[in-house]
Amino acid sequence: MADQNTQADNAPSFNMQRVYLKDLSLEMPNAPSIFLEQEAPAVEVSINIGGQALAETVFESTVTVTVTTRIKDKVLYLVEATQAAIFEMVNIPAEQIDPLMGIVCPTMLYPYLRSNIADAITRTSLPPLHLAEVNFQALYEQRIAQAAQEAGAATEDSGLILPPGVTRQ
Template identity: 25%
Template sequence: MTDVSPADPNGATPTEQPAGPGFRILAQFVRDLSVENPRAPDSLRIDGKPQIDMGVELNATGRPDGLFEVDLKLSVKASLESASVFHVELLYGGLFQVTGVAEADMEAMLLVECPRYLFPYAREIISRATADAGFYPPFMVDPIDFAGIYIARQQQQAQQGGAA
């Protein structure tokens, strides 16, 4: 008989957690939700495909208790022939505990990984809001490349820093 478990040749006991980066979602919440359907009920019987404009904003802040709040703001405007069909704005937040992440990687963790976990819930809220406003089929937000947004933002900041 040996003192090392056959499942772990390094000798770690099953109760030990691997040391490395990680985070926990402690809470998720709707901070603000606005649904406008200004031309109802006429907007529910439109002919043609409306033009969709979508905006994405991300914000992360540290708290005194060591946790982080991450906000994902999605704004969706649909218009047809310059007339508003609907406008939905959602500010969806999460409270995260982040451990084992180097200071240099913290911003990417908060603005890429955390929003990835919030997004499916925010997407569902917008879908339900447009369905509840009477639109069929409900509006489904396409997947968002948060890493691409983060990289573009970093490049934009680098260009502005170089120009200054």
């Protein structure tokens, strides 16, 4: 019986404790004149993820999306939102924390963020913008590959500063 309790106490546990909208900003700097434009808007979306340890087994994960929509050279609207959550990770090996924070947590948060952005845009009297699905595993792998490449480039650096346009041979 004591062995069963010890095994249960050491079992890995991963739980979302709380999800919340940490920040939301919506700007329509060219309203109402922009409503007279007939062209379809161009949409630019950027996504950033972040996180921090709050305690030994408690972490905050964030996903921030910035949406800039333009018609010609005028901004129709600019939305920036940060969705966050508090996660508890107990008995998770240290090498698995980063993938959880970089893949699993953002994947869980993103649907909340998509909904909040669509709702905010709908409140402007414009049609909602439904953000596309995001493969956070692919983004995580890109970030790891880029960090490895930058680390490799740093070790290959000879210390010479080359003028713009000149390449190393």
